[in-house]
Amino acid sequence: MSELERPMRIAIAEDSAVVRAGLVEILADRGHEVVAAVGNGEDLRAAVDEHQPDVIVVDVRMPPGYTDEGLRAAIAIRRDHPTTGVLVFSQYIETRYAADLLGAASGAGAAGVGYLLKDRVADVGEFVEALSRVAGGGTALDPEVVTQLLGASRRTDGLGALTARERAVLGLIAEGRSNGAIAGILVVSERSVEKHVSNIFTKLGLAPSDADHRRVLAVLRYLAP
Amino acid sequence: MRFLVRSWEYRRPRLWVGVRVACGIFNVALGVLLLASVRWLGPLTWLAALPLAGAALIFWTVYRLQQDSVQRVRELEQSRAGLVEDSTVRLRRIERDLHDGAQAQMVAVAMKLGLAREKLGGMINGTMPPDLRRVLELVDAAHRGAKEAIAELRDLARGIHPAVLDHGLGIAVTTLAARSDVPVELLVDLPERPAAAIETIAYFCAAELLSNVAKHSRARHASLAVVGVAGVLQVRVSDDGSGGARLEAGGGLAGLADRVGTVDGRLQVSSPSGGPTVVIVELPCRA
Numbered sequence: 026m027s028e029l030e031r032p033m034r035i036a037i038a039e040d041s042a043v044v045r046a047g048l049v050e051i052l053a054d055r056g057h058e059v060v061a062a063v064g065n066g067e068d069l070r071a072a073v074d075e076h077q078p079d080v081i082v083v084d085v086r087m088p089p090g091y092t093d094e095g096l097r098a099a100i101a102i103r104r105d106h107p108t109t110g111v112l113v114f115s116q117y118i119e120t121r122y123a124a125d126l127l128g129a130a131s132g133a134g135a136a137g138v139g140y141l142l143k144d145r146v147a148d149v150g151e152f153v154e155a156l157s158r159v160a161g162g163g164t165a166l167d168p169e170v171v172t173q174l175l176g177a178s179r180r181t182d183g184l185g186a187l188t189a190r191e192r193a194v195l196g197l198i199a200e201g202r203s204n205g206a207i208a209g210i211l212v213v214s215e216r217s218v219e220k221h222v223s224n225i226f227t228k229l230g231l232a233p234s235d236a237d238h239r240r241v242l243a244v245l246r247y248l249a250p
Numbered sequence: 251m252r253f254l255v256r257s258w259e260y261r262r263p264r265l266w267v268g269v270r271v272a273c274g275i276f277n278v279a280l281g282v283l284l285l286a287s288v289r290w291l292g293p294l295t296w297l298a299a300l301p302l303a304g305a306a307l308i309f310w311t312v313y314r315l316q317q318d319s320v321q322r323v324r325e326l327e328q329s330r331a332g333l334v335e336d337s338t339v340r341l342r343r344i345e346r347d348l349h350d351g352a353q354a355q356m357v358a359v360a361m362k363l364g365l366a367r368e369k370l371g372g373m374i375n376g377t378m379p380p381d382l383r384r385v386l387e388l389v390d391a392a393h394r395g396a397k398e399a400i401a402e403l404r405d406l407a408r409g410i411h412p413a414v415l416d417h418g419l420g421i422a423v424t425t426l427a428a429r430s431d432v433p434v435e436l437l438v439d440l441p442e443r444p445a446a447a448i449e450t451i452a453y454f455c456a457a458e459l460l461s462n463v464a465k466h467s468r469a470r471h472a473s474l475a476v477v478g479v480a481g482v483l484q485v486r487v488s489d490d491g492s493g494g495a496r497l498e499a500g501g502g503l504a505g506l507a508d509r510v511g512t513v514d515g516r517l518q519v520s521s522p523s524g525g526p527t528v529v530i531v532e533l534p535c536r537a
Contacts, residue, residue: 041350041354041357041358043354043355043357043358043395044354044357044358044361046358047357047358047361047362048361050361050362050365051361051364051365054365086349091346116349116353143357144357144360146357146360146361146364147357147360147361147363147364148364149361149364149365149368150364150368
């Protein structure tokens with residue numbers, strides 16, 4: 026475990042026993058505490074009520090109906106426990122699920138939210154990093170989520186004012202990248218990224234109260250339906 | 251009614267209905283002519299009843315033909331709906347099997363390898379204490395998982411299209427019989443090779459029926475006969491088990507019967523309580 030990672034208290038809901046065991050293994054290996062590992066949404070809600078974890082990891086498709094049980098549990102938990110971070114992960118990215126999740130997130134306010142493809146779990150370091158970002162109130166949206174939501178978005182208010190470069194920066198913020206990382210990806214200086222970011226905040230009408238929090242709000246305002 | 255209709259009539263139904271109607275009208279005309287000739291025929295006028303009765307019979311067959319084709323259209327509609335439903339259900343099952351099986355297995359494998367890679371990296375950089383035993387454990391578990399995923403994919407692929415069918419139904423059912431948990435006595439007699447679609451349906455019937463024998467019948471012996479005679483392919487599975495198999499809506503046998511029905515085949519079950527069970531599937535050799 027790296028020095029930067031604080032130990033988290035985590036609840037997991039995933040119906041596949043092999044994947045669940047794998048998750049518990051990699052998280053425990055890095056010194057995090059998995060307070061509950063369950064196989065359906067109902068059990069997850071009960072576990073969150075009982076253990077009050079920092080963050081939950083939820084598979085979208087779970088018993089009994091194998092449609093979006095996990096997502097609905099995540100949205101309910103979002104409502105009942107606004108300070109618990111929610112990381113949803115699934116085999117496929119569904120635009121509507123992402124929109125529902127972000128809609129619920131922007132309604133409830135602060136705590137972190139993430140939506141990742143299940144494949145990302147394979148890069149253990151990045152996955153755990155994304156999880157701790159969500160636990161800390163940040164975002165971790167799969168690049169595919171960002172692309173799909175932007176494709177589906179028909180909104181023009183505020184967003185229309187953003188330049189192409191600013192949209193790119195906001196997309197990377199949505200994935201949860203820091204200014205330094207964004208500068209590296211776009212091959213520009215960190216100073217100019219900071220400038221883009223402050224322009225985005227101004228154009229989206231976000232007051233300079235809390236820099237980190239504003240990043241999340243900008244993403245939610247940008248992507249949520 | 252089918253006995254009154256020759257199979258070649260289905261190819262030109264209008265023509266043959268036309269011929270029947272023309273014959274009927276001719277008979278009616280003849281009957282009327284005979285009736286009108288009462289003055290000359292005298293007591294022999296009763297002969298007029300013959301063409302009129304003939305006409306009645308002909309028109310009756312035309313009417314029944316019509317009914318028959320309405321019935322046939324209804325059957326085809328039902329079997330087509332069944333086929334569409336069946337393929338949707340099958341696709342959904344394949345997707346679920348993939349999602350729960352090989353896909354989940356590979357995610358777990360990738361997680362284990364990811365963790366092993368990090369540990370090895372950390373050990374080489376000196377940021378982690380050397381613990382090769384733990385890395386070996388992880389690689390070992392990943393290796394096991396990958397092999398399980400391969401086995402699952404192989405089973406799934408076989409369920410979609412059994413590659414063994416490429417060499418003919420005979421070899422395919424021989425493999426099937428050899429793989430059965432209950433000993434199977436096998437008889438194969440296929441003078442000519444049935445159409446590919448028919449072979450596939452016959453194969454899945456044999457596979458499902460044999461797996462039913464192993465799962466439900468508590469039989470000690472089973473027999474499988476696959477015989478082609480006069481354009482009909484018969485698959486017959488019997489066992490000396492406890493019987494009680496039913497063709498119930500939504501059951502496995504009903505699913506098979508639907509599938510068999512899509513090519514105008516038939517499935518019959520005889521399974522008195524206490525056994526023995528005999529299931530006979532008849533399929534046309536050409537779809």
